[in-house]
Amino acid sequence: MATGHTDPERRDRIIDAVLDLIVDEGVAGVSHRKVAARAGVPLGSMTYHFSGMDELLHEAFTRFSGTIVAVFEERLGAATTPDEAREAVADLVHHLSGGNQRELILTHELYTLAARRPAYRELTRTWMGRSRRALEWHFDPATARQLDALIEGLSIHRALETEPHERALTVEAIARITAPRP
């Protein structure tokens, strides 16, 4: 034991390759062979490092959701007033729905898995929970929940539209949902 010639980066590179492959071809297009080729590792390495496809996917999406939520927390953490928080939220929406399709695709792929399989639903729940907690740094719990849903919907719709809506529309929606109650 402890021979010391393991390659700890190997696992990480494989996960990277999985995420890239999902972006290009979808979860359905992921196979041990393709991942191995993309990561530059032999096929046998797959079964050695991972018990099977599922461990591969679960680990990939765990990493992905962690990354996304970290950005979310960072931006909201930097805000010091509700208005700055609103700006941060608008930035996040437009970042997520911007030219870069990578995060959008991965999110949908994860949601699709989550819709059917509890193990992945757990992942999305953790993600949503952390997002909401970050929003609660600036807004009350009920508002945070509504705002979180709004962010989701705005991002998805904006990304799918032919001509994405203007920032002003996002800003107005955020202002409305976070407006003080009468």
Place this chain on the structure above:
Amino acid sequence: MATGHTDPERRDRIIDAVLDLIVDEGVAGVSHRKVAARAGVPLGSMTYHFSGMDELLHEAFTRFSGTIVAVFEERLGAATTPDEAREAVADLVHHLSGGNQRELILTHELYTLAARRPAYRELTRTWMGRSRRALEWHFDPATARQLDALIEGLSIHRALETEPHERALTVEAIARITAPRP
């Protein structure tokens, strides 16, 4: 020509089987063989009636999105005041995110395809366009757009939550996003 012994229901039954199969196993789990078995038709019938997997899926999702949007239009069409429209929207959110996972799963599967493939994105655009037009029966265009996104986000989040949020929260969010501008 015109031999008259074609089976026009055959195509429909195959599409039904495709949608059921997607719900059970996901788009990735759809194969000609499984569809044929479920629809009770011979394997050869698949290639006879459809040019390939893609025609199968595209037609299935066309039917699905048409069905969903029809419900949407019907409920909103029945409303005669903005307040009734708000109620209808709340109903729709809770219907979509309720116990029945079928529509949720199909929606995510479609979005996942749409995120990568233009042909499916076209489908979601038509869907979104019709939804928005229905909302515009009761609200101004900008509000309709925001509300449409909110519906999306609320439905998705509510369906993924461990304990789905109360109706009151949905109602409040809708009220806020549709509040008259100052």
Place this chain on the structure above:
DNA sequence: GAGCGGAGTGTACGGACGTACGCTTCGGGG
């Protein structure tokens, strides 16, 4: 009543897949 042509089907081929498993390689202990 013969036979033609279109509707529908059974089957077989080539390829990609996940995974098991026996093999090689190599650092460290004796």
Place this chain on the structure above:
DNA sequence: CCCCGAAGCGTACGTCCGTACACTCCGCTC
């Protein structure tokens, strides 16, 4: 210097897949 066991790899097996295509069946025309 030798050998042992862990780390890592190449390959082969069985399964399932999409699709092409030769075939059967049958209503219609003459």
